[in-house]
Amino acid sequence: MAFLDGIQRYAVEGRIGLVPVVRGYVAAAVLERGAGGLRPEGVVAEEFVVVPLARLDSAQRRALTDAGLPLVDCAASERAHPILDVQLAAKVVERRRAEVEAALADRYVRARPDGWLVVDGSIADLGTLLGDGPRVLGLIKSHETQFLDGADLEIALTLPVGHRTSVFSRSTGQRAPVYTWYLRLWPWEDHELLHGLVRVERPALPETVREATSVSRWLLAERAPLAARDARWDRLLYPVQQVETFLRAQAGGWW
Amino acid sequence: MTSHDGGAIIGRVVATEALPAGPHEFHFWTALETPIGIGAIVRVGGDEPRAVYAVVVDGRAYSDLQTPLHEVVASEGDPASERGPTRRVEVRLWKAAVLRHQPDEPVQPVPLAAVRLATRDDVAVALRMDTYLAGDGARGIPIGVYRSGGLAAAVSLDADFLLGPESAHLNISGVSGLATKTSAVEFLLASIFQHLPERQGTVAAVCFNVKGPDLGFLDQPGELTEADRELYRVLRIDPRPFDRVRYFAPFKPDGVNLNTLRSHPDLVGTVQPLVWGLREVLGYHEVLLNRDDLDAKADAFLDFLDDRVLDREFRDEWGGVHRVQSFADLERLFRAIFDGLEQAGRADIWRTHHIATIRKVRNRLLNISTRCKGLVTDDGSVSDLPFGAFEDRAVYVVDVAGMDQVAQDLAFTRIVSMLREHLERRELGVEHVVVFVDELNKYAPADGPETYVRKMLLDISERGRYLGLVLFAAQQFRSQVQRRVVGNAGTQVFGRMDMDELATPGYQVLSPATKIKLATLPKGELMVRHPHFTQPVFVRFPRPPVLSGAEGVKRFPPAVDVPFEAAVLRQLRALDRRIPAARVTDAIAGRREDDVRRALLATRRSRPEDTLAYFLAALGPAIARERLAAPAASSSPLRSVDDPYAP
Numbered sequence: 046m047a048f049l050d051g052i053q054r055y056a057v058e059g060r061i062g063l064v065p066v067v068r069g070y071v072a073a074a075v076l077e078r079g080a081g082g083l084r085p086e087g088v089v090a091e092e093f094v095v096v097p098l099a100r101l102d103s104a105q106r107r108a109l110t111d112a113g114l115p116l117v118d119c120a121a122s123e124r125a126h127p128i129l130d131v132q133l134a135a136k137v138v139e140r141r142r143a144e145v146e147a148a149l150a151d152r153y154v155r156a157r158p159d160g161w162l163v164v165d166g167s168i169a170d171l172g173t174l175l176g177d178g179p180r181v182l183g184l185i186k187s188h189e190t191q192f193l194d195g196a197d198l199e200i201a202l203t204l205p206v207g208h209r210t211s212v213f214s215r216s217t218g219q220r221a222p223v224y225t226w227y228l229r230l231w232p233w234e235d236h237e238l239l240h241g242l243v244r245v246e247r248p249a250l251p252e253t254v255r256e257a258t259s260v261s262r263w264l265l266a267e268r269a270p271l272a273a274r275d276a277r278w279d280r281l282l283y284p285v286q287q288v289e290t291f292l293r294a295q296a297g298g299w300w
Numbered sequence: 301m302t303s304h305d306g307g308a309i310i311g312r313v314v315a316t317e318a319l320p321a322g323p324h325e326f327h328f329w330t331a332l333e334t335p336i337g338i339g340a341i342v343r344v345g346g347d348e349p350r351a352v353y354a355v356v357v358d359g360r361a362y363s364d365l366q367t368p369l370h371e372v373v374a375s376e377g378d379p380a381s382e383r384g385p386t387r388r389v390e391v392r393l394w395k396a397a398v399l400r401h402q403p404d405e406p407v408q409p410v411p412l413a414a415v416r417l418a419t420r421d422d423v424a425v426a427l428r429m430d431t432y433l434a435g436d437g438a439r440g441i442p443i444g445v446y447r448s449g450g451l452a453a454a455v456s457l458d459a460d461f462l463l464g465p466e467s468a469h470l471n472i473s474g475v476s477g478l479a480t481k482t483s484a485v486e487f488l489l490a491s492i493f494q495h496l497p498e499r500q501g502t503v504a505a506v507c508f509n510v511k512g513p514d515l516g517f518l519d520q521p522g523e524l525t526e527a528d529r530e531l532y533r534v535l536r537i538d539p540r541p542f543d544r545v546r547y548f549a550p551f552k553p554d555g556v557n558l559n560t561l562r563s564h565p566d567l568v569g570t571v572q573p574l575v576w577g578l579r580e581v582l583g584y585h586e587v588l589l590n591r592d593d594l595d596a597k598a599d600a601f602l603d604f605l606d607d608r609v610l611d612r613e614f615r616d617e618w619g620g621v622h623r624v625q626s627f628a629d630l631e632r633l634f635r636a637i638f639d640g641l642e643q644a645g646r647a648d649i650w651r652t653h654h655i656a657t658i659r660k661v662r663n664r665l666l667n668i669s670t671r672c673k674g675l676v677t678d679d680g681s682v683s684d685l686p687f688g689a690f691e692d693r694a695v696y697v698v699d700v701a702g703m704d705q706v707a708q709d710l711a712f713t714r715i716v717s718m719l720r721e722h723l724e725r726r727e728l729g730v731e732h733v734v735v736f737v738d739e740l741n742k743y744a745p746a747d748g749p750e751t752y753v754r755k756m757l758l759d760i761s762e763r764g765r766y767l768g769l770v771l772f773a774a775q776q777f778r779s780q781v782q783r784r785v786v787g788n789a790g791t792q793v794f795g796r797m798d799m800d801e802l803a804t805p806g807y808q809v810l811s812p813a814t815k816i817k818l819a820t821l822p823k824g825e826l827m828v829r830h831p832h833f834t835q836p837v838f839v840r841f842p843r844p845p846v847l848s849g850a851e852g853v854k855r856f857p858p859a860v861d862v863p864f865e866a867a868v869l870r871q872l873r874a875l876d877r878r879i880p881a882a883r884v885t886d887a888i889a890g891r892r893e894d895d896v897r898r899a900l901l902a903t904r905r906s907r908p909e910d911t912l913a914y915f916l917a918a919l920g921p922a923i924a925r926e927r928l929a930a931p932a933a934s935s936s937p938l939r940s941v942d943d944p945y946a947p
Contacts, residue, residue, distance in 0.1 A: 046385075081387035269374035269384030273366055284386045290364075 047077040047086055047157070049150055050165040050288035052296065053142040055095070055135050061105050063125040067095040068114070069138035072292050073146045075153045075162070076284060083287050087153055089145050090295060095134040097121035117141070143170050154179040165285045168246045169220040175248040176221070182260060183223070183246035186280040188239055192216075192225070202238050204229040209261045212254045215246070222249040228261050230268055231279045241279040307417035307449070310334055311394065313344055315412055323398065326354070326410040330392045332361075335449035338817045339827075339838035341418040341426050342396060344410055350403070352410045353418065353426030354396035355835045358813040363388035395811070397835045399426040423453040428832040432458045439500055442491050442535040443793075443828060444839025454535050455839045457791060459500050461831045463492070463732045467790030468765035471740070473778040474795025478823050481774040481795060482514050485736050486844035488772075492734070493693040494537050501731035501768070502692035506685070506719065508712060509699045510738045513561040517852035518695055519545040519570070524843055531842035539845035544694035548574040548685060550675035550703060550711075555897045556867035559674055559702035561849075564856035569874030573901055574698065575683040576676050578627050580714065581668060582606055586752045587713045588671075588706060589664050597657045598664075604653065605661075609633065616640060627669045627678040634662045672707040681898050683905050687718050690729035709753050712743065716756060716769075723767040732768040735760070740773040741780040754782060761788035779804040792829040794836075796821040810836070864893060868900055875904065876911040887916055895919060 051073035058068045072090035076083040093115040098106060100121055109116055119137040122129045146164070151174050153162055161180045168175065168183035175181070192215050193201050201210050210227040217223060223246045231241030245260065247253040264282075272278045272286040311330035315321040326344070330336065336356055344352040365371060365388060375381045396415075401407055402425065416422075423446055424430050433440045433456060440456030447453075460466040470488070474480045489505050496503055509515040521541045524532075532539045549560035549571050557563070558571055585602055586594065605624075608614065614622045614633070618640040622633045637650055637658065648655050669676045685696055698715060700708045716735060722728035737743060737757075744757040760771050761784065773789070775781050779801060786792075797818045801807070807815060814836065818827055824843070827836045847855065862870060869884045888896045899918035908914035 078386060081385065083386065083389075263385075266382070266385060269382070270365070270386060270388045271370045271374040273370040273373075274364055283384070283388075287386075287389060290389075 046161045046163070047075045047153060048083070048163045048165070048282070048284040048288050049073065049075045049146060049153070050285055050292065051142045051146040051149075052289065052292045053138050054296065055138045057131055058094070061096075061101060061109075063127070063130075064097060064100045064121075065127070065131050065134060066109065067119075067131060067134035067138070069093050069095050069117070069134070069141065070296060071138060071142040071145050072296060073142070073149045074288050074292050074295075075149055076288050076291060077157075077160075078284060083284055085291065087149050088295065089149055091115075091141065091145065093117045093141075095119050095137045097130065097133075100125075147171050147174070150174065150181065154181060163282065163285065165288070167223070168248070169215075169217040169223050172221055174221075175223070178248055178250050178252065181248065184264075184282065184285065185244040185246065186277055188242065188244065201227040202242070203233075204242065206230070206232040206241065207265060209245075209257065212257050214249060223247065224249045224253040226257055226261075228264060230265060236279075243280050307343065307419045307422065307451075309414045309416050310336060310342070310449070311415035313410055313412045313415060314393070315409075321410045321412065323401070323407045323409050325395065325397055326352075328394055328396065328415045330394060330415075332390055332392055334392060336394070336417065337448070338813045340448040341399070341423055341446065341837075343416045343418050343422045343426070345413045350401070350408070350411060352401055353399045353422060354410070355399055355426075355837065356394050357397045357811040357835070358395035360393045360395075361390055362393070363390045397811075399834050400428060417449040417451065418453075420451060420453040423451075423455070427455065427830075427837060429456055429458075431832070432456075432460070439497055441488070441495050442537060443488060444826060444841040445531050445534050446837060446839050452530075452534050455828065455837060456495075457828075457830050458832055459492075459496055461790050463496070463500070463503065463734070463770050464765035464768060466765075467831055469761055469771045469789040470773070470791040470793060471778070471781075471786045471789035472772070472774045472793040472795065472826075473797065473801075474774075474776065475798050476776050478796055480823060480826070482738065483824075483844050483848070484793060484795065484826060484841060485772055485774065486515075486518065486846055487841050489695065489734065489736075490539075490542070490845055491535065491537055493542070502729075503732040503734065504690045504692065504730040505695045505734040505736060506715065507695060507697045507736040508715075508738070509697055509701050510708070510742075511701050513849035513853045513858075514701075514738070515697050515736075516547075516560065516562040516699070516849055517567075517847035517856070518542045518697060520847035520852060520855075522843060522845060522847045522851065524845065528842035531840065532845075535842075539842070541846045542695050544691055545570075545697060546686075546694065547571040547697045547699065549699040550574045550672075550707070552702070552861065553673040554861070554864065554867070555674065555677075555893065556864055556871065556900065557861045558871075560699040561701070561853055561858045562699065562856070563859045565859060565870065565874065567856055568859065568871070571699075573683045573904060574675060574685075574711070575681055575901060576714070577625070577679070577682050578630055578665075579610060579625065580682060580684070581672075581676055581710060582610060582665075584710055584714050584717070584752075585665070587709050588668050597654065598661050601653045601657050601661050604651070605630075618643070627666060627676075631662075631666060634658070634666075671704070672710060675703060675707050675711065677897075679894055679898060681901050683901055685715060685718070686729070687722050688727055688729055690733070692730055709743075709751075712737070713753055713756055716760065720760070720764075720767060720769055723769050730768075732770060734770045734772050736772040736774075738774045740775040740785070741777060744773075744782040744785045746780050746782055754785075757785050758782065761785045765790075777801050779806050790831050794818055794821075794827040794829075795825075796823075864896075868896060871900060871904065872911055872915060875907065879912050883912060884915075887919060891919065891922060 053071045055067050055069045058066045070092045074085055075087040077086040095117045098118045117137055119134045147170055150171055164183045166183055167185060168181055204227060206229050208229050212224050212226045215223055215225045225244055225246045228243050228245055229241050230243060233240040267282045270283045272281040272283045275281050275286055311328040313321055313326055313328045319327055338356055340356045342354055439459040441459050441462055442454050442456045444455050445452050446455045472481050472484055507515050519541050524539055547562055547570055549558045551573055552559045560571055562571055609624050616636050620636045624630050624633055641650055669678050700711050719733050744754045760769055778786055799819050802815045825840050827838050829836050868888060869881055872879050872884060899915055902918040903915045
């Protein structure tokens with residue numbers, strides 16, 4: 046069994062005129078568990094410069110290229126804006142992080158077709174990989190987007206500990222279709238409604254429905270050890286937290 | 301992973317603002333499965349121009365668990381529940397104390413570099429043994445094997461710092477009952493005898509056997525395991541018993557049975573009696589007489605006896621001529637003085653000494669031969685250590701275990717004083733003498749009144765190294781020994797220690813982990829402090845190549861005491877098994893026991909080729925009372941003559 050997570054960071058290094066020069070850093074890692082211990086199975090880290098190339102002349106581009114980091118183009122707002130331009134660059138960084146994660150997931154699944162891969166977050170971005178029915182699951186801790194309403198939503202949000210909802214299909218737009226269900230890892234009664242509530246995503250395949258209970262049970266077993274250094278400990282699995290710790294340590298000066 | 305110039309990389313130095321790396325101390329982490337532990341020697345740096353050698357003094361392990369409560373929550377309050385499929389991240393964080401920087405200057409904080417297991421060469425450099433192990437000046441004395449991570453490297457002491465003149469003396473502490481202290485000293489003596497280079501001079505050892513049969517079988521081979529033999533191979537020491545061992549023991553009060561547990565018939569012949577007379581003990585009256593006895597007046601009278609009377613022709617005022625050589629002679633002198641004063645009618649002063657002082661000194665002196673019976677004789681017979689003829693690499697064992705405290709103090713003081721005097725004059729026969737004393741806390745206690753023995757021990761510890769007089773001392777509790785005596789020991793050795801003892805101020809410099817290791821040290825392991833070692837080092841030493849006291853008395857059970865006649869025969873037969881019992885019985889029948897003892901002592905001391913003949917000669921002809929026959933009947937009576945004066 047392995048666990049995948051990624052991190053991203055960016056910083057405005059300077060400006061050429063009004064154009065922000067954003068340095069981005071993305072990294073992803075897969076830690077594989079063996080005999081209870083976790084060891085890195087795959088690590089990718091990239092550092093690059095994000096800048097709207099269209100706003101620079103050739104001399105300015107050459108100067109940036111000479112800095113030694115790869116240049117990544119990004120869209121620019123119609124007129125220069127000190128904040129929006131940075132946000133657009135940040136989106137590029139985020140997208141690159143998702144690409145790196147997907148690539149790493151793909152590499153791991155092909156190398157270990159029988160192994161389970163737990164991804165921190167949605168798996169909808171994994172694309173064609175999901176069509177092959179890999180043993181991949183995504184674990185979503187935030188519930189900003191709701192996929193149910195009415196009585197269904199109430200059932201999902203008031204699940205007792207150790208319970209799950211039935212599996213339902215989640216709309217993903219252009220992305221790969223996934224099946225999903227809610228699972229309560231820790232009792233919420235003395236806390237707020239979302240305490241201990243995670244949403245699990247798996248490929249939209251019949252075996253996902255068949256395996257939902259067994260998958261939920263071993264996710265419950267993953268509650269120990271507690272990821273208690275993180276404020277989201279009630280929804281965060283310890284191995285996933287370790288991937289993040291590993292990536293932060295690798296990032297060094299970026300943190 | 302290994303480097304071309306060092307051992308395997310096992311960790312990395314870590315430093316934070318709260319836990320910085322300094323020039324004398326630093327921290328490093330290792331994998332969970334690491335071969336090192338407390339006492340391991342490591343090297344920081346490999347290819348770098350600077351290298352730092354250090355010894356691990358503490359270790360910690362911790363995980364990312366913030367509070368035990370989180371474990372309770374994760375286990376839902378059930379300690380028996382599964383611990384979860386993922387093991388928490390753990391760290392092994394070690395604290396190391398720097399042994400040496402290379403180059404030595406400038407002294408800088410330890411670099412944040414890879415930490416490697418020390419190789420054999422690293423160990424030598426780390427402990428500064430490279431300065432005395434190789435070349436023309438090699439003078440290393442192996443004391444044990446350093447073992448860590450599969451490495452077994454010999455650790456040696458610098459002979460100049462063990463036997464002088466740079467520093468000297470060795471002190472060993474450890475709980476009783478593990479045979480560590482005695483075994484370590486026996487092993488170290490073997491090591492010294494085999495490894496001290498000839499150019500460093502000759503060496504002998506005088507060992508005081510203060511309890512049981514501890515040192516009674518140094519000439520007998522002991523049983524060694526294969527592990528012991530391997531240690532000997534690493535240390536390049538031939539595991540054989542001592543070639544030259546001479547045993548000395550006083551007699552029991554009966555004057556013929558030796559007061560030692562080495563009395564088995566096969567061995568007793570090698571034990572020489574230790575017997576002193578008045579001349580030998582008078583110079584040590586401070587040991588024998590308590591402080592109350594030794595006022596200025598008594599001291600003056602004793603000096604008078606020593607200077608003017610002992611071993612000289614002395615004429616008293618009443619026409620008597622005395623040559624005082626024994627307690628019996630001394631008693632005759634006293635008798636003459638008392639009688640003379642009484643007859644002269646001036647009963648209070650003799651040669652400026654008051655009669656009361658003379659009586660007091662007489663009582664105390666004549667009591668010595670009673671209190672030290674077996675060691676001190678009335679008749680002046682002497683059998684002593686061969687001062688002046690000590691042999692190189694020989695061990696002289698003096699068995700004082702059966703003596704009472706006063707006799708032990710006397711034996712100890714006189715022998716050490718004689719050694720010192722002979723060494724000062726370079727007339728002992730050897731240039732270095734190691735004196736081994738166990739139970740040092742008894743002879744040089746930290747508390748209590750000042751004693752002659754303690755003063756002498758202090759003197760040895762402070763001046764002995766210039767003379768070649770080296771003190772190897774052992775005790776259970778170092779804190780109970782006079783601080784200057786232990787403080788002057790250049791080399792300090794520790795076996796398993798008592799936790800209460802480790803809590804005393806003398807051990808504050810040790811880390812808690814080192815103290816725990818000391819408190820649980822297995823038999824055969826020691827912690828060594830030596831002037832060249834900037835931090836204590838743990839080593840393992842093999843069982844000594846000699847029979848232990850406990851095994852010795854099993855293999856050679858002590859002989860039971862026998863009556864006078866049988867004891868004399870046994871001692872003569874120990875020198876020559878062929879001596880017929882009847883000849884001895886006839887020879888000593890009707891003889892005074894003192895005469896027999898004197899002859900026996902002379903025989904044992906001389907060890908002649910013809911034992912019986914020598915004994916009979918020493919005994920001399922019996923002074924028999926001859927009954928004269930009645931006058932013969934045929935003899936003629938005097939002829940009758942006229943007596944002119946008859947009435």
